[in-house]
Amino acid sequence: MPDLERDVQDAPAAPAGASSQLQLDAPSAAPVKLGRSIVVTSGKGGVGKTTTTANLGTALADAGRSVVVVDADVGLRNLDVVLGLENRVSKHLLDVIEEKCSLDDALVRDRVRRNLLLMPAAQNREKDDVPEEKMALLVRQLQERFEFVLIDCPAGIEQGFRNAVVGAQEAIVVTTPEVSAVRDADRVIGLLPRNIELKLVVNRVRPAMVKKGTMMSVADVNAILRLDLLGVVPDEREIIIATNRGTPVIDIEGSETGAAFRRIARRMLGEDVPIPSFEDKSNFVTRIMSTLGLGRS
Amino acid sequence: MIDFLAKFFRREEASSSRARERLRLVLMSDRVSLAPDIFDAMKGEMLDVLRRYLEIDERGMDVHFENAERQFALMANIPVREVKTHDAIALARRVAVPEGAEFTSAKQTASADAANGSAAQQATMTVPRRRRRRRARTAAIAPLASQPNDDAGTPQSNDDAGTPQPNDDAGAPPPSG
Numbered sequence: 001m002p003d004l005e006r007d008v009q010d011a012p013a014a015p016a017g018a019s020s021q022l023q024l025d026a027p028s029a030a031p032v033k034l035g036r037s038i039v040v041t042s043g044k045g046g047v048g049k050t051t052t053t054a055n056l057g058t059a060l061a062d063a064g065r066s067v068v069v070v071d072a073d074v075g076l077r078n079l080d081v082v083l084g085l086e087n088r089v090s091k092h093l094l095d096v097i098e099e100k101c102s103l104d105d106a107l108v109r110d111r112v113r114r115n116l117l118l119m120p121a122a123q124n125r126e127k128d129d130v131p132e133e134k135m136a137l138l139v140r141q142l143q144e145r146f147e148f149v150l151i152d153c154p155a156g157i158e159q160g161f162r163n164a165v166v167g168a169q170e171a172i173v174v175t176t177p178e179v180s181a182v183r184d185a186d187r188v189i190g191l192l193p194r195n196i197e198l199k200l201v202v203n204r205v206r207p208a209m210v211k212k213g214t215m216m217s218v219a220d221v222n223a224i225l226r227l228d229l230l231g232v233v234p235d236e237r238e239i240i241i242a243t244n245r246g247t248p249v250i251d252i253e254g255s256e257t258g259a260a261f262r263r264i265a266r267r268m269l270g271e272d273v274p275i276p277s278f279e280d281k282s283n284f285v286t287r288i289m290s291t292l293g294l295g296r297s
Numbered sequence: 298m299i300d301f302l303a304k305f306f307r308r309e310e311a312s313s314s315r316a317r318e319r320l321r322l323v324l325m326s327d328r329v330s331l332a333p334d335i336f337d338a339m340k341g342e343m344l345d346v347l348r349r350y351l352e353i354d355e356r357g358m359d360v361h362f363e364n365a366e367r368q369f370a371l372m373a374n375i376p377v378r379e380v381k382t383h384d385a386i387a388l389a390r391r392v393a394v395p396e397g398a399e400f401t402s403a404k405q406t407a408s409a410d411a412a413n414g415s416a417a418q419q420a421t422m423t424v425p426r427r428r429r430r431r432r433a434r435t436a437a438i439a440p441l442a443s444q445p446n447d448d449a450g451t452p453q454s455n456d457d458a459g460t461p462q463p464n465d466d467a468g469a470p471p472p473s474g
Contacts, residue, residue, distance in 0.1 A: 177313075177316075178316070179316050179319050179320045179323070182320055182324075183320065183323055183324060183327065186324055186327065186328075187327065190328075190331060210313070212311070213311030213312070213313050213314070214311065214312050214313060215313055215316075216313045216316050216317060216320075217313070220313065220316075220317050224320060224321070224324060
């Protein structure tokens, strides 16, 4: 696979020998084609922001794009673990912002996909330590070098949220079909800057439960949030296995969840990929099995 | 065994409709409490109307939204000191809707009222389309902020003179009280 990140970096527009240090008051260089900066946010914790960021980043990298995933969850970093890169993290986002190291020192390259990089968050610091303007500048710098800058937003609506959002042009709002998650998503949507382009991902959908009427459907959720629907991700046991291993679920063969993330990535690239209706695959036999506690849920 | 059969044949309650309903109510109250400017404007306009008919004890009043079990309601407790006399009401109403200006201002405000009315309603009472809600909010705030009493039909209603319309009503008596 060609090293696309290098290609972008060496694009003619980039001044030769440009320092990758954060230069706060340096005049902006010749116009570089900026990548897309996209924040993945939800308000509520535990709805799958980090998983979504990791898998979309990986899928976009597979599609040949240069991608950086930024962990904006200072103090509670997890994107490194989900990507299986936790042993390779040495410097982090705050080191870059405080000019203790260069951008390249902090970026961690994925083992398999060389065009996927991670900007880890600091684990021993607090979200309030990150000034919004510097975060915006950092994202901007990353946009100059990567086609996609995916920012994993922390839960909550405080400073960490503002930092994650400040440099983003687009937002993917992740929610699940639960009252609390939809409520928090609604709140977050109201707090996002008006000029941000909003898309919705409904995660952890269980088609069998929707069919039975024991879970809100995607239509129910989006009747309330009214955003452009970017994708629907079914709930699956594979996601837990993937997280255990530190591999993205899109790498697990036959995973519906992985396939859903891949489709979302293609939609992000402008392809017209229909959202399947996730038919309930259970039949009489599997229902008996699951009632007995056997077989897959 | 019976337990097992019960588990197998039991039809679970279709709780998704319950989730939908709870979500609808909780979001209505969230959204209202997040738009205090709109709430204050609405309260002000309601009081303007009530004051034409009643003497109100404004310090003792309490207007708020309540998320009751099955519905979202506007609760108002407004102590009345006195009901106005017939003549006082007639006077208050005449001042509120100046006769000379009645025709033109009615025509002028009709469309504005319709726009504001539907916008305000969208912002609070329904679960509106997201992008529309955003616009609706600003639309609802802007005219209220710039011409606070215009739509309420209060004495200041000859603010209309500022519009490009020929101001036939420029000679109307200045509002009193």
